[in-house]
Amino acid sequence: MAVVVAHDRHELLAHTLDGLLGQDRPCDRVVVVDNASTDDSGVVAADHPLAPDVLTLTRNTGGAGGFAAGIAHAVQAHHADLVWLMDDDTVPTASALAELLRARDAYTGRPALLASRAVWHDGRDHPMNTPRRRFGLAGPLVSRAAAAGAVPVRSASFVSVLLDAGVVRRVGLPEAAYFLWNDDFEYTSRILRRRVGLWIPDSVVEHRTRTFGSTDADPGDRFFFEVRNKLWMLRTSPALGPVDLALYGASTLVRWARTVLRSTDRRTLLDAGRRGLVAGLRTTPETTSSVLAGLGPVSDEVRAVAKGATRG
Known part of the structure; x- marks a missing residue:
């Protein structure tokens, strides 16, 4: 089952859904999380030939909250065994899902997640979505992954990652309090601390960001979330x-130093970083169940997944 989180990018969302519709191995079902869009993203999703299940949230919970809600809905309402995550600016190539499943079947063992190779619209590997490779593995484990056309990783991006739902039920959900940035790093690192994750270069998706760059590109005021969330992760998460x-x-x-040096508006960036530093050191993230309370039935689904999880 695929889960797409959408917010105010209906044209991009239509391309994402077209890509899902054109999969060589069709998705069993698709959930679109309409994260309180102010455009017609929900209508675009509902009218698409793919006929996705549109989960409408009454407030914008950010990427972190959207994915947490979507994952919970997939495993609770649809009893999914695998959950394929992506943003609404991600367009999977026709063989993307088939290659993930091929590698999963070819690997000796049961990987907790499998991630696709993300490229920009010109075909270059997108630096924003480069997974962190897992180093220090014994040679036979690396060879086992290579035999499946895969590379072992320590973390991955939500731009096309296939999760084992059984692992979701044990580990829980992304930290919705992060709102945006580092939620995928924290969640996948938490999953993979003691489990196997694989990057599948033959599974390709196009990440249609506005500009080509990595996470140290100038984020402006959003640097607050980078600093706060990274400190939250380093202080409170069991992922590392x-x-x-x-x-x-x-x-x-x-x-962070590279981000400051490259910034074209250092005053805004440094102010955001200062506020993020204070928040990251003086506060701790609310639970995902608390952040996503008051959203109707999906709040109950989130609580159910959280209640059964150990986070380890």
């Missing part, structure tokens, strides 16, 4: 072990 904390903590400082 001691070595991971040291490595990712150091790489984060380097990335």
Whole structure:
């Protein structure tokens, strides 16, 4: 089952749904989470020949909340065994799902997630969605992945990732309090701390961002979410072990410094970073169940998944 989170990009959403409709291996079902769009994204989804289940949220919960709600709806209402996540600016090529499933079947074992290769509209690998490879594995484990046409990873992006629903039920949902940024890093790292994740280069999706760049491109005022959420993750999440904390903590400082140096409006960026630093150090994220309360039946689905999860 595919889950697409949409907000105010109805033209891009139509292309995403066209891509899902054209899969060589059709999706069993598609859920579109309309994240309180002010355009006609919900109408575009409802009228599409794919006939998705449109889950309409009455307030914008951000990408983090949208994916949490969509995953919970997929596993609770539809009893999905696999959940394929993507944003509304992601267009899967015709073989994207088939290649994920082929690699899953070819791998000796049961991977917790499989991620696609994301490219920009000109075919270049998109640096925003480069998965973090898992290093330090024994040779036989790397060979096992290679035999399935895969690379072991430590984290992945929500731009086309296939989740095992059984793992979702054990680990829980993305942290909806993050709103945007680092929610996919935290969630997939949490899943993969003690489990296998695979990147499948032959499964290709097009990520139609406005510009080509990585996460250190100038984010302006949204730098608040980068700083706050990364600090929340480093302080409160079980996703990272001691070595991971040291490595990712150091790489984060380097990335932030690079972001500041490249900014064209450092005053705005530094103010956002300062506020994010204060929030990240002085507060902790609300539970996903609390953040997504008051949204009707989906709130009950979120609580049900959270209640049965151990987060480990």
